[in-house]
Amino acid sequence: MKDFSKELTFKTSRSSGAGGQNVNKVETSVTVLWKVSDSGFFNDEQKDRIHHKLNNRINAEGFLFLTVSETRTQLMNKTRAIEKILELVNQALIIPKKRLATKPSKSQKQKRLDTKKKLSDKKENRKFRY
Structure with missing residues (x-):
């Protein structure tokens, strides 16, 4: 798992929402x-894979x-955001x-x-005969 949190x-x-x-x-x-x-942690192939997998989260300027x-x-939200983005990118890199x-x-x-034969026989036996 690559840690690119410095970037x-x-x-x-x-x-948003209701609050106190x-x-x-x-x-x-x-x-x-x-x-x-602009990342220095990943090569071009990995960057392409990230762009392809996470294109719905990347805006027009190229920011994820x-x-x-x-x-x-x-502070807790910042920590959680770092965890989530690291996990998201590392999941995108899995081939x-x-x-x-x-x-x-x-x-x-x-x-x-x-x-199939058993089912066919069962249905055949259901038929009414005179």
Whole structure:
């Protein structure tokens, strides 16, 4: 897991929604911004993979952004935002294994045919005969 938290920038804002005495005066919501193309931690291939996987979270200027307002303190929200963005980017970098095509075995084919035959016989026995 790569830690590129030194490249992150933060913005704070007032949290939305209902609140008490602090909601209108304390900026507890944290937005973390990261310029993907300017990163020194990743090579071009990894940057392309991040752009491709997270393109819905990257704005027109090339910033990956994430807003967190889960807790009541700015420090906890900042910590949580760092954790989330690191996890998000590291998940995007995972290359899935290619699926190997396999054929069903003879026993699986025979079992399927036997099941079909049993069902067919059961339905045939339901018919009313004169």
